[in-house]
Structure formats: structure tokens, C-alpha cells
Amino acid sequence: MKLRFWGVRGSIPCPGPTTLRHGGNTPCYEVKTRAGECVILDAGTGIRGLGADLMKRGPPPPIHLLISHTHWDHIQGFPFFIPCYIPGASIRITGPMQLNSNQTIEKAFQLQMSYEFFPISRQQLAAQIRYESFGETRFKLGSLDAQTHLVNHPVLSLGYRLTEDGRSLVYTGDHEPYQNLFKAKPGEAAGDEDDSLFGNADTAVATADKRFIEFIRNAHVLLIDCTYTPEEYPSQRRGWGHSSWDHCLRWMREGGVERMVLTHHDPMRTDDLLDAQLARARQAAREQGISSDRILAAAEGQEIDV
Numbered sequence: 001m002k003l004r005f006w007g008v009r010g011s012i013p014c015p016g017p018t019t020l021r022h023g024g025n026t027p028c029y030e031v032k033t034r035a036g037e038c039v040i041l042d043a044g045t046g047i048r049g050l051g052a053d054l055m056k057r058g059p060p061p062p063i064h065l066l067i068s069h070t071h072w073d074h075i076q077g078f079p080f081f082i083p084c085y086i087p088g089a090s091i092r093i094t095g096p097m098q099l100n101s102n103q104t105i106e107k108a109f110q111l112q113m114s115y116e117f118f119p120i121s122r123q124q125l126a127a128q129i130r131y132e133s134f135g136e137t138r139f140k141l142g143s144l145d146a147q148t149h150l151v152n153h154p155v156l157s158l159g160y161r162l163t164e165d166g167r168s169l170v171y172t173g174d175h176e177p178y179q180n181l182f183k184a185k186p187g188e189a190a191g192d193e194d195d196s197l198f199g200n201a202d203t204a205v206a207t208a209d210k211r212f213i214e215f216i217r218n219a220h221v222l223l224i225d226c227t228y229t230p231e232e233y234p235s236q237r238r239g240w241g242h243s244s245w246d247h248c249l250r251w252m253r254e255g256g257v258e259r260m261v262l263t264h265h266d267p268m269r270t271d272d273l274l275d276a277q278l279a280r281a282r283q284a285a286r287e288q289g290i291s292s293d294r295i296l297a298a299a300e301g302q303e304i305d306v
């Protein structure tokens, strides 16, 4: 299986001279299987270029679009995905069901194409589009085995594990370390009530962390949210649903991951700043006995073998 990067930026597109090397489009990744299925992870603005490219390759094959969650940056490219407008094209869209509101992935897509937000109505999409909402599950996707996992983000979000011929790719979508948010932050004095009231939360956090490690266990490629630096994260960004490379490195080590690709880059991170953070992450990896070429920073246009 091959993985191609069409959008690697988190939160908002940021094209311009300072982001040329890594790209400014929001998340979209193409998975090319041995059997020729077209599998797409997320529909950020990168999916526009992918749609145009698919049309150049010939009549679009059946498309499986796997959505991690419905925040703007992960769905905003969909109305510009050309295969949607092609009669005879078939697109299957899967994503998380919002447990608290019974909101389906279909309703979220419907909302973003309602007339207040977009001039073309959903009824004008000529492709045959099917929607499926679910939580944690396993399913077959042509030659792939797919598994989903609920990750830690301020809206219900799924990570995907795709396996073909014994090789696995894990995509986390947006994910933050599980933590007990009621507990005193490092450097703050703990209130007396912390342990008595929230002691059980620590157990839940440890269990969730362990489940996540099992989900990524022995992945050949881990495509992971690395929005922040280790300095940015603890100062104000805690609870926003994203990780920094020191978190990613721990998961990689504990999960026995072969190669890790850092992505969902912060829109403020210029190419030079990103390269500097990658160099720091690689240095830290070497100090932990992990060879530095096993860590990459995703860049638009790049393609890697899984």
C-alpha cells in the first residue's frame, strides 16, 4: 500500500511563500492499495487537488472516504471534490456518529452544503454517495482490513488502522494525550480534593492510553497529529485536542511503531520552523535509541510505501 499526502496542515489552509515546502492545504491523504482501491483519509482542502488528479487518471474508481471527524479542516474540501459531480461515480463516506446528538456523518455533510454556506446544493451532486456513521468497529474495504478507534479530541473522532498483506497504516486524525483535566497542572499545588474526587479518573486515563497504544501496536506507518511543540502544548493549548512531538515519540516507542509521520502542522509553523522542530524530534529520538530516519514530517506531494 502507498500513502500520498495531499494536505498536511491543521486548522486552516495557509498557502504562501513560507509554507511552500510542506504545503498549506488542510488534511487529506490518499491510500493506494495493491488491489487498486481508492481510499481517502479526510476531506480537507487537499482533496480538491486529489479529485482533479483522479479525473486525469481516467473514470474515477469506487472511492472510500474515511472521515476522522467533522471539524472544518477535515471536511471543508469535499464540495470541491470533482468526482462528486460525475454521474456514475461512487463514493462511500464513513465517519463518527456523534453520540450526544445522534448526529450522523451525513447530517454534518448536509449542513456544510446548506444554502447559507455553499451555493451548490447537495441534490446537485451527480455521483452516487453513501454515508455510514459508526464508532469503534472493524470492516473490510476491498483488500484492506479496517479498524477504527475513538481518539481524544473535543468532538467524537476516529483513528483508522488499515492493513493489507500484513502491513499496517494507522492514521490518528486529531488526537491529544488522555489526561485527568481536573488534576493540578505540573508546578501547581494540588488541592486536597484532587485525589479523593478524581482518583478514578487517573485509572480511566491509564486505561485509555493503554488502549491507544494497542491500537497503534507494531504499525508500519503511524500518521499522527503533531500540531504543537513541547513548549507550546503545556502553555495554553492543553485540552485543544492536539499533540506535540514528545507525546508522539513516546507512543511510537511504546507501540513499537516502525515509522512515524508527523502531520496536522500548525498553520503558524513556517517551513523553516517545521524543519527545526523535526530536527529536535529526531535528536530526541536518537537519544532514546530510535534511528532518526524513522521520523518524517509530512509534506504535500510526498508519497511513501507503507
Ligand SMILES: [Zn+2]
Pocket (backbone or CB within 6 Å): 010, 011, 071, 073, 074, 174, 264
Ligand atoms: Zn484538525
Ligand SMILES: [Zn+2]
Pocket (backbone or CB within 6 Å): 069, 071, 153, 174, 241
Ligand atoms: Zn479537530
